[in-house]
Each structure stands twice: as structure tokens, then as C-alpha cells.
Amino acid sequence: MDVQGKRHLPLSPDQTWEALNSPAVLRACIPGCEKLVQTGPGHFDVVQELDIAGHRTRFSSTLVLEDVNPPHSYVLRFEGNGGHAGFGIGRALIALQPGGGGTQLQYQASAEVGGAIAQMGQPLVDSAVRGLIEDFFGRFERHVRGEPELVPHGMVERLWMMMPPWAWALSTLVAVFIIYWGLHGTW
Numbered sequence: 226m227d228v229q230g231k232r233h234l235p236l237s238p239d240q241t242w243e244a245l246n247s248p249a250v251l252r253a254c255i256p257g258c259e260k261l262v263q264t265g266p267g268h269f270d271v272v273q274e275l276d277i278a279g280h281r282t283r284f285s286s287t288l289v290l291e292d293v294n295p296p297h298s299y300v301l302r303f304e305g306n307g308g309h310a311g312f313g314i315g316r317a318l319i320a321l322q323p324g325g326g327g328t329q330l331q332y333q334a335s336a337e338v339g340g341a342i343a344q345m346g347q348p349l350v351d352s353a354v355r356g357l358i359e360d361f362f363g364r365f366e367r368h369v370r371g372e373p374e375l376v377p378h379g380m381v382e383r384l385w386m387m388m389p390p391w392a393w394a395l396s397t398l399v400a401v402f403i404i405y406w407g408l409h410g411t412w
Contacts, residue, residue: 226351228358229333232366238321241328242296244369245319254364256357259283267293275307275357282310297321311340313354334358 234241244250248269252261257273264270267290274283286305293299298320305313315336322329336354343350367373 226337226347226354227333227335228355229331230359230362231329231331232362233325233327234330234366234369235327236369238296238323238328241321241330241369244365246290250365250368254361254368256360256364267291267299271305282307284310284313286313307340307342309341311338311342313338313342317358330362332358332362 236244246267248261248263251269252258255261255271255273257275258271259274260270260272262270269288271286271288272283273286274281284305284307286303289302291300291302298318301317301319303313303315303317307313313336315334317332317334320331322331336358338350338354
């Protein structure tokens with residue numbers, strides 16, 4: 226599965242590079258991150274709790290930066306082990322270019338999963354992995370822009386943030402149908 230995208234950030238390439246390599250920033254932006262430890266230059270150990278397709282599990286992962294070309298690009302290799310849930314491996318190319326009064330961040334990532342997670346079906350797994358990657362870059366962009374993190378409070382807000390817009394539209398139609406049927410008894 227491949228994911229690619231770009232983000233325009235209001236920082237210089239040097240500032241963006243520094244943020245991308247900061248353990249504190251990474252800890253704040255990696256979805257479900259419980260612990261992040263830099264074990265050496267360009268080496269990180271991460272523990273995160275993820276909900277992938279309805280299965281909540283804790284992953285222990287390693288992140289390694291390769292082909293480092295500051296402040297322009299690097300390749301991030303990752304391996305994660307979720308025990309009985311399965312594993313994930315992949316790589317991401319991160320490239321920074323100055324432009325538009327800031328930095329254009331481009332990414333291209335590929336990932337593979339195995340174990341119980343992979344048995345859920347490729348479309349579901351692809352959607353979950355794509356969501357995690359997009360979530361990281363969305364959090365990173367909000368972080369460097371100084372925007373507050375969107376933290377849901379209460380059940381309705383959690384549902385609102387978890388469900389895509391089409392699911393809310395469908396839920397609304399079902400609710401209208403149930404109310405109409407309840408009031409009128411028949412169609």
C-alpha cells in the first residue's frame with residue numbers, strides 16, 4: 226500500500242527539519258504514542274496503542290532514518306510488532322523544499338502488515354494504515370502552525386472524530402427514517 230501527499234508549512238526548511246527530528250514533536254504527533262525514546266542518532270524506539278479496524282493493540286516499533294540529507298530529505302524505515310495482532314513494516318521518503326514563504330513537505334510512504342491485522346481484508350487494512358499516516362502529518366502540520374490539538378471530550382465528540390463524513394450522512398438518514406417510521410407507523 227502506498228500513500229503520498231504534501232503539506233505547506235509556515236517554517237523554513239531548517240525549522241521543519243528540526244521539528245521532524247525532535248523527539249518531543251514526534252511524541253506529540255505519532256498517533257497513540259505512549260513512549261518515544263531516541264536510542265541514537267536517527268534511531269527511535271516507539272510504543273503506541275492503536276485501534277486498527279476495531280482491534281486495539283500496543284505496538285513496539287523502531288524508526289530508523291537513512292539516506293539523511295539535512296535539511297532536504299531522508300528515508301524513514303519502520304518496523305512495528307503488535308504481538309498477537311500482527312506486525313507492520315515500511316518506509317517513507319520525506320522531502321523538504323523551500324517555497325511560498327515556508328516549506329513544502331512531500332511524503333511518499335509504503336507499508337505492509339501481517340498477522341491477524343492482515344486477515345481483516347486488504348481494503349480495511351489499507352484504509353487504517355492510510356489514516357494513521359495522514360493523521361501523523363495532519364498532527365505535525367497543526368503542531369508547527371501552533372494550532373491546538375483536537376482532543377475529543379465526551380462520547381459524541383469521539384464518534385464525530387472517528388467517523389468519516391459519509392458515515393455521519395448515512396447515520397442521519399437512518400435516524401430520520403426511524404423517527405418518521407416511529408411517528409407514522411408505515412410508509
